[in-house]
Amino acid sequence: MVRTVVAGLDGSPESRAAAEWAAREAKLRGLPLKIAHIWEPVPAPMAQAPLLGAETQQHWTERIPREAAEGLRLRHPGVEVTIEHSTGQPAEILAKAAEEAELLVLGSRGLSGIGGFLVGSVGLAVVAHAARPVVLVRAGEQAADEHEADPVGIPSAATPYLPVLLGLDPAHADDSVIEFAFDEASRRSTTLRVVAGWNLPPYYTYGLSVDPDFDREVARQQATALAAALRPWRLKYPDVEVVEESRAGSAATFLIDDSAGASLVVVGRRTRRSPLGPHIGPVAHAVLHHAKAPVAVVAHD
Structure with missing residues (x-):
């Protein structure tokens, strides 16, 4: 089995920062990067609301991860980036994804409900259950932040x-x-x-x-x-x-x-x-x- 670096992505600034960090880590390790995008089903009455219908679902499940992956490939040449879509409970799916990864990278804060799955409780639940290393990254984290200042x-x-x-x-x-x-x-x-x-x-x-x-x-x-x-x-x-x-x-x-x-x-x-x-x-x-x-x-x- 080919080991990968896995990043959870929900479209929030935290998860985007996590994906960028994961891409940099994947390059350091010489490993491919897998973007894990999870759609958590919402109750039927909510799903039929204008802002939560099929068009919104398509935006979250297809466009967000696709555009993120394209950007990562451009900014991190040489890193193989793939997308894996899943539907279900985020904490369970992410903990399982960690079992097959070198490490799992998550945003440390996120939105709840349809806006994102990386809420604080979910992130903590994944950390508490994952057998592999988990890295949490805050919104706004940039590559330069991890380096010394120049002259x-x-x-x-x-x-x-x-x-x-x-x-x-x-x-x-x-x-x-x-x-x-x-x-x-x-x-x-x-x-x-x-x-x-x-x-x-x-x-x-x-x-x-x-x-x-x-x-x-x-x-x-x-x-x-x-x-x-x-x-x-x-x-x-x-x-x-x-x-x-x-x-x-x-x-x-x-x-x-x-x-x-x-x-x-x-x-x-x-x-x-x-x-x-x-x-x-x-x-x-x-x-x-x-x-x-x-x-x-x-x-x-």
């Missing part, structure tokens, strides 16, 4: 990429998440910044025990654990410059704050199950909602 202070696709930012918990480091981040940094010939947040025991934080030596020892142990988790990957990817940052505090806050200077933010999602269904996790959830760069969520055991 006069203007970002340009001709300048080097900004670093890839990885959020990592050394105590639960998963190879698939680390490898994805190293691979993305290597593909972009850029630095990989790895951020690990940790907290002191509650009794120490609340001032019940004040011991600077203990603070320094915890910091040393955390930094050592982070270095150990990354050591084999440094050897596997000698071309990637790695910056390790072990800090006391909220990992989500650090990643959100640092995302403005990143070309891509990478976080993991554990695939554990619970009676309430799949969960994204608090760090990934916060980063998805507030990061200023595209966010890749990589599922792992």
